[in-house]
Amino acid sequence: MSGKRVQRRDGELLAALRDQRELLRNAGERYDGGSDAEAKNLAVRLRVLLHDGGRNNRSLLGQLKIKENLPYLDTTPAEHPPEAPSFHGGLCMVHATLGPEGAGSSRYVPVLDKRASLPPHPPQAFVDWWSNRVISDDQGRPVSRRDFVLWLADQDGGAHVDGAIGETYAGLAREGIAIFQPGAGDDPRFKDLVAPSVRQIAFEIEKTLDAQLIDDSEADTGLRVKAPICSLSINETVSAGRNDPCPCGSGRKAKRCFGMRQPRRRLTLGDLHAEAA
Numbered sequence: 001m002s003g004k005r006v007q008r009r010d011g012e013l014l015a016a017l018r019d020q021r022e023l024l025r026n027a028g029e030r031y032d033g034g035s036d037a038e039a040k041n042l043a044v045r046l047r048v049l050l051h052d053g054g055r056n057n058r059s060l061l062g063q064l065k066i067k068e069n070l071p072y073l074d075t076t077p078a079e080h081p082p083e084a085p086s087f088h089g090g091l092c093m094v095h096a097t098l099g100p101e102g103a104g105s106s107r108y109v110p111v112l113d114k115r116a117s118l119p120p121h122p123p124q125a126f127v128d129w130w131s132n133r134v135i136s137d138d139q140g141r142p143v144s145r146r147d148f149v150l151w152l153a154d155q156d157g158g159a160h161v162d163g164a165i166g167e168t169y170a171g172l173a174r175e176g177i178a179i180f181q182p183g184a185g186d187d188p189r190f191k192d193l194v195a196p197s198v199r200q201i202a203f204e205i206e207k208t209l210d211a212q213l214i215d216d217s218e219a220d221t222g223l224r225v226k227a228p229i230c231s232l233s234i235n236e237t238v239s240a241g242r243n244d245p246c247p248c249g250s251g252r253k254a255k256r257c258f259g260m261r262q263p264r265r266r267l268t269l270g271d272l273h274a275e276a277a
């Protein structure tokens, strides 16, 4: 079934992006309206937009040449200092419902825009946003946004159902994680952590695209990013001088590119005390 491949015409990729954003938005609304299964649909949309899996399997945002330069919204909680480890739901929060006798049920829900009190993290480059840890499972294994999206899209019913699934995925999808101090009493697990995390990733992408995309007929793809971010990981060591060209290849001086990057927000013990007071 192999035929000659033809180049896409101008505007076709833009039309594809409009379709994917509409499908993402619709699936998000249906998920928020109570259809948990829509998380699989969201995962497939995110995969189409973001995942580069080989020569003929390229992300739509990559083909539009904006994936590496978008400043990605990060809605995870701030890191705690090592002396005060935190047990949080990553991209989710716990929603508790009281039952008639006071014994209620709890489950993970996506945070959406409800992260209280603290300012958001500075935006992240794709490489960090997609691949860095957002949560650890009960064994301490790191889980990234990429893991969440590809699990649902590739293993569990987005585009394909695998006969066997990974151990970390199974744990997080079936039981969530122990979100409070281990040994604190009742087993504090609230079922599926994967689907609401994927919903939250979709929320971050929707907000990022809404805020950052500008139609620009001068650009060869017809699209440009409002405030492009340096594509290098924040953990990269950049040895270029401040006025040298940034090694990411953006054409900007290092001080105006990598030098503008800010790390994720970290809390100090003082912040925690102030928050508790």
Ligand SMILES: [Zn+2]
Binding pocket: 230, 231, 232, 246, 247, 248, 249, 250, 257, 258
């Ligand atoms: Zn740069």
